[in-house]
Amino acid sequence: MSWFTRLIETPKNILKSSSSDAGSPEGLWVKCPRCSEAIYNKELARNSMVCSKCNHHLRMSAQQRAELLFDADTIEQLDTELRSEDPLNFKDKKKYKDRTRDANKKAGPEDAIRNYIGDIQGRTVSASIFEFAYMGGSMGSVAGEKIVRGMEHALERGCPYILIAASGGARMQEGVLSLMQMAKTSSTVNRLNEAKLPFVCLLTDPTMGGVSASHAWLGDIIIAEPGALIGFAGPRVIQETVGQKLPEGFQRSEFLLEHGLIDAVVDRADLRDYLSTTFNHLTDRSFRQSA
Amino acid sequence: MANSYLEFERPIAELTSKIDDLSGMGKDSGVNIAEEVERLNGKKDKLVEQIYSKATRAQICQLSRHPDRPYILDYIPHMFDDFQELHGDRAFSDDGAIVGGLANFRGKSIVVVGHQKGRDTKEKIKRNFGMPRPEGYRKALRLFKLAERFEIPVLTFIDTAGAWPGIDAEERGQSEAIARNLQELAALKVPVICTVIGEGGSGGALAIGVGDRMYMQQFSTYSVISPEGCAAILWRDRAHADEAAEALKPTALDLQSLGLIDAIIPEPKEGAHRNIEEAAELMGDLLEKSLDELLNTPLDKLLKSRAERLRNLGAFSG
Numbered sequence A: 001m002s003w004f005t006r007l008i009e010t011p012k013n014i015l016k017s018s019s020s021d022a023g024s025p026e027g028l029w030v031k032c033p034r035c036s037e038a039i040y041n042k043e044l045a046r047n048s049m050v051c052s053k054c055n056h057h058l059r060m061s062a063q064q065r066a067e068l069l070f071d072a073d074t075i076e077q078l079d080t081e082l083r084s085e086d087p088l089n090f091k092d093k094k095k096y097k098d099r100t101r102d103a104n105k106k107a108g109p110e111d112a113i114r115n116y117i118g119d120i121q122g123r124t125v126s127a128s129i130f131e132f133a134y135m136g137g138s139m140g141s142v143a144g145e146k147i148v149r150g151m152e153h154a155l156e157r158g159c160p161y162i163l164i165a166a167s168g169g170a171r172m173q174e175g176v177l178s179l180m181q182m183a184k185t186s187s188t189v190n191r192l193n194e195a196k197l198p199f200v201c202l203l204t205d206p207t208m209g210g211v212s213a214s215h216a217w218l219g220d221i222i223i224a225e226p227g228a229l230i231g232f233a234g235p236r237v238i239q240e241t242v243g244q245k246l247p248e249g250f251q252r253s254e255f256l257l258e259h260g261l262i263d264a265v266v267d268r269a270d271l272r273d274y275l276s277t278t279f280n281h282l283t284d285r286s287f288r289q290s291a
Numbered sequence B: 001m002a003n004s005y006l007e008f009e010r011p012i013a014e015l016t017s018k019i020d021d022l023s024g025m026g027k028d029s030g031v032n033i034a035e036e037v038e039r040l041n042g043k044k045d046k047l048v049e050q051i052y053s054k055a056t057r058a059q060i061c062q063l064s065r066h067p068d069r070p071y072i073l074d075y076i077p078h079m080f081d082d083f084q085e086l087h088g089d090r091a092f093s094d095d096g097a098i099v100g101g102l103a104n105f106r107g108k109s110i111v112v113v114g115h116q117k118g119r120d121t122k123e124k125i126k127r128n129f130g131m132p133r134p135e136g137y138r139k140a141l142r143l144f145k146l147a148e149r150f151e152i153p154v155l156t157f158i159d160t161a162g163a164w165p166g167i168d169a170e171e172r173g174q175s176e177a178i179a180r181n182l183q184e185l186a187a188l189k190v191p192v193i194c195t196v197i198g199e200g201g202s203g204g205a206l207a208i209g210v211g212d213r214m215y216m217q218q219f220s221t222y223s224v225i226s227p228e229g230c231a232a233i234l235w236r237d238r239a240h241a242d243e244a245a246e247a248l249k250p251t252a253l254d255l256q257s258l259g260l261i262d263a264i265i266p267e268p269k270e271g272a273h274r275n276i277e278e279a280a281e282l283m284g285d286l287l288e289k290s291l292d293e294l295l296n297t298p299l300d301k302l303l304k305s306r307a308e309r310l311r312n313l314g315a316f317s318g
């Protein structure tokens, strides 16, 4: 059964404005995918890629997210040297090797995950952040290894670990090896739990398939950005299988919250404060100290 | 019961029916018939050998979901004694797509958990075509924890097209249920042996497929996505499923060469679906040996090597 939905679309929301658009020297406006408001690109960037009119959270690159997450000048990227191999010598209409070469050009050579160490309001945190622009954030061997290493950076430093998910699921081109990354990443969560290190998952648009059904749903705290599509099977596959209309808001963050599947929906603007407070609570250990 | 045959098995089917017809003519027809039957049986053996040894990946995918292929409930009477099926997840319902319980396997108590497809229409619906919902995975987890508490080893048997892609499954946390099992199985404090006996359909298979040993029956498959699903996405056309099957490398031989399984369990020469007794014995012999080895391994060593196996999964450079 297919679980990897066709989520990898080229963004159609970038509108090049005509030269007659006075007051936009860069000539780049973005149309909000939800409310269709035309937003000045710089304003959108200033507002963390959130539509100021309707609060729609647009997709972000891993680097943008790192900059949003961490205190300025504390960010270090790790594990940049890992590269995918082609264990199956996979070829569909296109060779896997060509796909990764193209993705390297488009989204950088670090595959679908970037690992960072940085401070959040003065506290060191290890983070693994999915890069959706890299083959739809699909998880193959490199992504799996990087997630495990991200957890291990937290274990070495005794600090919290954050996973920011944005993925269509497992990477088909690495076959069952991709599937096994689910087991690999999920098993490492046991080590974080044993060490009592806080593990927070932030699910963003979209978080599907093999990523949602492994480490991304194993955090001590699981939060989601507003309006994100999150689930196991893709809506199109479900629609085709059950042959009935999907409920309003199905598989969106708010739907998950209502069904008791996540802890909270958190606005991008509140993320750093939210995380700091969570880490304060989970590392206070007042009971143990008084015992 | 009449056998079902796949398209590529047709020459075998034709020869088999010819042999059956001849045998049916009875003894009075003389020695010539007996000789002819013997000759045709010899021919059939060669044909079977030829067809199965040359089966393409797409054909092996078909074999792994052959309508006559034995399911776990077919194997249980041949492999185990004193089976007690245990039902339900204690929270929502009893998912028929996963069965489990206590059993005796060659003198030792075990917990058995496996996917169950249905044979006829009524049972197919009852079993939801072997595609579990969250409550199925949670039932499995309950039995894994039961096994841990009473120090009973776990044998799992994988045979599913995948986890159920339905509205209800999503509402009850399909992702969470699968993820939880992966994490819990990775650290379960008893030996766990996983065997693919049919289709290993992605996350829905893996959710009962993390353990100390991983085996596949000769004509089973294990894949991140079905060939049809893969073709629909990468070729944008399900008609390319055979090419997708080749590309995905989902056969037991493929997984063995990728270093992902410990051994291939041989099947009777025409496949498990033509001789379940022999298939059950071949599987039982290997599992018994494997279980003895694991039971002789100290628990800390067992858990450490399981964690290391999982840690080392993947192929990358740098």
Ligand SMILES: [Zn+2]
Binding pocket: A032, A033, A034, A035, A036, A037, A051, A052, A053, A054, A055, A056
């Ligand atoms: Zn908007």
